[in-house]
Every structure is written in structure tokens, then in C-alpha cells.
Amino acid sequence: MITLSVTGAILIPTYAAVGVYMAAHRGQEHSLPSFLDRSVALSAPWVVVYAMVFLQCLAPLFTITDARALNRTVASYFTLYAFGVPVWILYPVAVQRDPVPIVDVWTYGVGIVRYLDPPGNCMPSMHVALAVMATLVVFRHDRIAGWALAVSAGLIWWSTLAVRQHYAVDGLVGAGMAVVADRIWFAARPLPAEAYARLPRVWHTVWVGAFVAAVLFLMSGWWFGWVPVHLLPPNAERW
Secondary structure, eight states, X not given: OHHHHHHHHHHHHHHHHHXXXXXXXXXXXXXXXXXXXXXXXXXXXXXXXXXXXXXXXXXXXXXXXXXXXXXXXXXXXXXXXXXHHHHHHHSOBOOOOOOOOOOSHHHHHHHHHHHHSOTBBOSSOHHHHHHHHHHHHHHHHOHHHHHHHHHHHHHHHHHXXXXXXXXXXHHHHHHHHHHHHHIIIIISSOOOGGGGOBOOGGGHHHHHHHHHHHHHHHHHHHHTTOOOGGGSOTTOOOO
């Protein structure tokens, strides 16, 4: 727990710092739309699936029992950022987003996501990279849970298109980065079989339950009539 907490304490500010840098260089971003991007309609309810990655990336913590496997998982997460940050800075990509009026709890969620994660560092998608990396790590320990996370990772990739946070290629490149990181830290130097012992699957209810609780907490801002002014449509009155 401490190891992953320290990891988050380093990587999250790194992501935020890149966002600040990109905001200062707005207007220099590239666009990478594909036929798929133009075919997927905006669907605000997918924002719930989009948010799942913030706790799915913790799934290895509720699977791994061996410190060696945990250390390699942390190293793989750092590797994703080592790949991603230079690309974000040297070849910034931004999705062209149409305004989304805040009219219900789903669009409220989209507003929060857009406020916290402005465009500029879209390719590669760290969202998809983390989801796939967690899936690969868990799969090595528990194939049933790994397949479940694989489905979730695929849905997370789709959600990045449905809420207009990423292009399709962003997620594909992010998934590729995760595969490379897995090759580096796990496949190239296999751990002994005992390192892949796992916790009981019931432990996954911890991060899943935390995700549900977090979604309900954020939704309560809409249900109880509290909407930040930056989320309101133009010319709308404060609640």
C-alpha cells in the first residue's frame, strides 16, 4: 500500500505538471481523428466507465502477495510515464471538443472530467495504458480476474471516445506502451512461480466498492443542487 501510495504521489503531480505546461502552449496541438472517432457519438453516461481507471489501476494491489511482483508493477507504471511524458511534450495532441451543456448527472460528470483533465496530453492515452498495465499484471496472477479486467480495459478505451477525451489511436498507443512495459519488467526476466501467488478474489471488492462510493459521492453534487460555476452552461444562473 505504501509503495503504490508513493507512486501515486509522484506520478499524479507529474501528470498535472504536464497539463500546466500544455495549457501554457495551447494552440500548438495536433489532431488525429479517424473514421472511428467520427462514428462514435458523444454519450455522457460513459463518463462512469471512464472514471473506473482511477481505481482499476490499483487492482494489482488487491491481487499480489509477493514484494518482487509488486515492485515490478510499480516500475512498469513509472515506465509508462517515461514513455508518455516526452511524447506529450514533443508531439502534443488535443481532441476537438464541442461544448456539453450541464443538464443532468451524466453531463455533470463530463464537466468535472473536462475541468480536471484538459486537452493537450491525449496521445498516448495514459488512461488506457494504466488500465491495460493493471490487466496484464493481474492476469499473470489470476486469469479469471485478468479476463474481467481485460473487458473493463476495453470498455475504458471505448469510453475515452464516447466522452471525447481521446482519439482511438491514443488508446491503441497507450495499450501498446503497456505491452512493452510488461515485456520489460515481467516477460524478459520471469519471476519464480511462487511470486505469482494471489490474494483471494474477494479482495477485488475493495477497489470496486471504493469506485462505486466515489462515483456516488461525485454524483451527489448534482443530486443535492451543488454545481461549480465553471460547469454551468453560458449565461446560466448559479444554483
